[in-house]
Amino acid sequence: MNQPSATFDERYRVGRKLVDELGPEGNTQPSTFELLGLEWDVVPGCYAPHPGTGTEYYTTAIPYPLGGSFLEIGCGAGVTAVWAALHGCAHVTATDITDTAVASAALNVERHGIADRAHVRKSDVFADLDPDAKYDTVFWNCSVFEAPRDFEFTQDFEWAIFDPGYAALGRYLAEVPDRLLPGGRALVTFNTLGDFSRVAGLAEDKGVALSLLDSSSRVLAGEQVTYKVFEIVRR
Ligand SMILES: C[S@@+](CC[C@H](N)C(=O)[O-])C[C@H]1O[C@@H](n2cnc3c(N)ncnc32)[C@H](O)[C@@H]1O
Structure with a gap:
């Protein structure tokens, strides 16, 4: 299913399966999870x-x-x-489009004692940030499954899986170069469950190139997947 020859429908079905298998459906209470040797809060x-x-x-x-x-x-x-804040970044801004992510991230800023150097905001990509704000590094672990352009989100978790028409990723690729301080770096992730040829075409349309920095292969919900980190550079 993660082959380059997979069709839109086949990829979309894998996305729906991940929503079903990894999604928080039925979880109605705030809870915690462990990752990277630390404990984290998450709201339903x-x-x-x-x-x-x-x-x-x-x-x-x-x-x-x-x-x-x-x-x-x-x-x-x-x-x-x-x-990032625990490992040497002096100023961290964390943003998300969903209220549940913003609330969870805010709890984790408090839990890990970094409120002096990290803050959380709700934003649709860059749209709700100060238009003049620039950063040394901008990063997005984006949602890799393309959904139909008229897709309607019915639960916050779907935002972590689907991007209708890759429109949000397209905006990120187009706008991120202008969000960098001199010498700054723009990063984005992608993986082999998504349609990389579409994203490479989008990058070209937006006047940027994707340069592979690192990759790693794992198994996610029974799917073989290779995770990739790219640096976005102007053409
Ligand atoms: C693959 S998840 C990654 C979440 C988190 N960074 C992590 O690694 O666990 C993608 C995240 O992007 C958020 N997202 C999707 N579309 C967005 C948009 N237009 N603007 C801002 N955030 C968005 C989702 O809500 C989700 O939290």
Whole structure:
């Protein structure tokens, strides 16, 4: 299913399966989970990354700007943003489009004692951030399954899986170069369950190129998957 020849429908079905198997359906109470040797809060409805998900790998694989500023788009429960603040970033901004992710990440900023250097905001990619704010590193572990353009989200967790028409990723690729301080780095993840040829085409349309920094193969909900970290550079 993760072959380049997989069709839109086949990939979409895998996305739906991940929503069913990894989603928080039925979880109505705030809870905690463990990842990377730490404990994390999650409110009902938010994506809680398990071992084997990209979060675990990306969080330790990406380059952080030591002493600098780090913006995470789509922070979910905030694992990567908190890790950044615990591992040398001086200023961390964690954002997500869903209220349950924003609430979970805020709990984790408090739990890990980093409120002096990390804050959480609700934002649709960059749309709700200060238009002049720039960062040393911007990172998004994005949602890799393309959904139909008229897809309607019925639960917050689906935002962690689906991107209708890859429209949000397209905006990220187009806008992230202007969000960097001099010498800054723009990062994005992708994996072999999504349609990389579509994303490569999108990057070209937006005037950027994707340069592979690192990758790792794992098994997620029975699917063989290779996680990849890319740096986004202007063409
Ligand atoms: C694959 S999940 C990653 C979550 C978290 N960073 C992690 O690694 O566990 C993608 C995240 O992007 C968020 N997201 C999806 N579309 C978004 C958008 N348009 N603007 C901001 N965040 C978005 C989702 O809510 C979800 O939290």
